[in-house]
Amino acid sequence: MxxxxxxxxxxxxxxxxxxxxxxxxxxxxxxxxxxxxxxxxxxxxxxxxxxxxxxxxxxxxxxxxxxxxxxxxxxxxxxxxxxxxxxxxxxxxxxxxDETEQPYGKPPKLLRFSGWIVLAVVVLFILLILNIIFFLPGIFWWLLLAWMVYRWFRRRA
Incomplete structure (x- = not known):
């Protein structure tokens, strides 16, 4: 050689x-x-x-x-x-x-996986907002009711 x-x-x-x-x-x-x-x-x-x-x-x-x-x-x-x-x-x-680089065609699975992570975070954020919208007003009404009952009993006493 x-x-x-x-x-x-x-x-x-x-x-x-x-x-x-x-x-x-x-x-x-x-x-x-x-x-x-x-x-x-x-x-x-x-x-x-x-x-x-x-x-x-x-x-x-x-x-x-x-x-x-x-x-x-x-x-x-x-x-x-x-x-x-x-x-x-x-x-x-x-x-x-080099199969680790994929400049053409489908993106690597890691990138597609991170898309799922973003989607999960968005769904959790939406659920949190819905929870705040529907759950906190419920607590608010219970607190308002408790305050009214307290005031009613206080006036009676």
Whole structure:
């Protein structure tokens, strides 16, 4: 697998990836991917692997860029051409759709669930208002009746 490398450095790898992606995908996708691979390479080196071994395990940055470009084009076609979603990246250098983000289609269940919470709060608020309207006047009438009885007994005494 080391034939393509010819002793490529981390910076050369990232520059090559950046060059291959630039103009092919939105700049946010370029930035996201270059940052991902920079962080991945740094993390692997910090864990004790050599830069050579890390870059060798990733493979050719042109092939990685091609995979990212193809994935973005498929995503753009699937999304109706409106943009690119989030991606996750495997240790094998593959690009995978991040299922936690749902920029198109139905909102996540959490958002639909929060709609139910809002509805429940509104219903409880309406019930509270109805309780105040109908229950408190009842208490008011009982208090008024008790006050009248008290006054009546007080006059008699």
């Amino acid at each position: 080391g034939k393509w490398r010819s002793e490529m450095t981390k910076q050369e790898f990232l520059d090559n990836l950046n060059d291959q992606l630039s103009g092919e995908v939105p700049s946010s996708v370029v930035f996201e991917n270059v940052n991902y691979y920079r962080n991945y390479i740094d993390g692997e080196i910090n864990s004790g692997k050599s830069e050579y071994d890390v870059l060798d395990s990733l493979g050719n940055p042109r092939l990685i860029a091609k995979t990212i470009i193809d994935t973005c084009q498929i995503e753009q076609q699937t999304a109706g051409g409106d943009g690119f979603g989030g991606y996750t990246y495997g240790e094998d250098g593959g690009v995978y759709r």
